[in-house]
Structure formats: structure tokens, C-alpha cells
Amino acid sequence: MSRPGRDDAPDRLYTLTGGRSRSAPDTPFDLVTLVVAECDPVPGMQSEHTAILRLCARPTAVVEVAAELGLPVSITRILLSDLLAAGRVSARHPRKAVHNGIPDPDILEQVLVGLRNL
Template identity: 80%
Template sequence: MNGAGGRPGRDDAPDRLYTLTGGRSRAGADSPFDLVTLVVAECDPVPGMQSEHAAILRMTERPTAVVEIAAELRLPVGITKILLTDLLDAGRVSARHPRQEALPDPEILEQVLVGLRNL
């Protein structure tokens, strides 16, 4: 059997996760990260950096959602948020939510819905 749950490359043993996060179980109440937060690297990985931190910096050369990072790392989202908080606190990544302007205006959606109902 390979790792937890029998999935190749996956090792979610509690002691490994404890080591990755330095014993922390939450990113903190003021964490800016949710599933759709876009993360962008502000620098390249440096020698001696924790391998997960380096992997995050490599995969976030372009804006990448937290959920995508967690999936790529094969780590729980909560653990990924802790790692991202470490990088954010060190100024190695920036975080932003997808633009609200990119979403259609609710009034326009309502008008479209009314128009469709009238057909």
C-alpha cells in the first residue's frame, strides 16, 4: 500500500503534516486565503527552502487558486493555507481574490432572467 488511502505519492501521515506546519493546525483567523484566492509568487525559490514552499513558488509564477495548489501538492487545503500564510508573511507571495468586476452586474442578470421568462 502506497501512502495514506493507497494513493501513489500521497503521504498524509499526521506526523508529516505536523512537521510541514511546525505543529500549527490553522492558518489564523486573519488569513486572507480561501479556496478561490489567487496566489502569485513574488520571488524565486532559494536554496534551503522547505520543498513545499519552493514548489508553491514555482507553480505560482502565474496566478493560481489555493485549491489548485493544494491539489497539485496533494495536501489538505488547511495545510496548504498554513504554508501559504508562511510565504505571505515572508513577502514571497501575494494574494488576491478574483476581481469582482469580472462578475456580471446582478441587475443585468435579473433583466436577462426576466427577458427569458417572457419568451
């Protein structure tokens, strides 16, 4: 399935969350929730929290955070829930770009640029 790489992390996923593997039922995060940091990282924080706060200085989707951290989305959601409970991030649902059937031209342009970059 995979070879034991030399650059895995020694941290196991359950140690990041203290053994929790599922987020609370009322968590507001789904894959595309935009997360914005509300404060700067504080010394002594868990390094993942620091990374999330730096990453979310601009609004960033949950799935992007997960991809940047290299963590499963479930684990990322738990980390984000902790930060949200502490008031360090806020969650916002994305703009409904297609609510009237016509996509936003900006979005379409970004899609185009993204497709070209592939």
C-alpha cells in the same frame, strides 16, 4: 478506507507545519484567492515552499495549489501564510466576473473547453 500504498510520503502533515493545524484568523486566503509568487525559490527552503513558488509564477488559486501539492487546504493555507508573511507571495482576490449578472465570455469559453476535456 484505503490500502497502505507503497507510494505514500513518509512526511506526516504535522511535520510540514511544525505542528500547527490551523491558520491565523486574519489569513487572507480562501479557496479561490489567487496567489502570485514574488520571488524565485531560494536554496534551503522547505520543498513545499519551493513548489508553491514555482507553481504560483502565474496567478494560481489556493485550491489549485492544494490540489497540486496533494495537501489539505488548511495545511496549504498555513504554508501560504508563512510565505505571505515573508513577502514571497502576494494574494489577490479573483475578478468579480459576474458582478453585473453577465459572465465574462472568456470565462464561459474556458468553462466550455473544460467541460469538453472532461
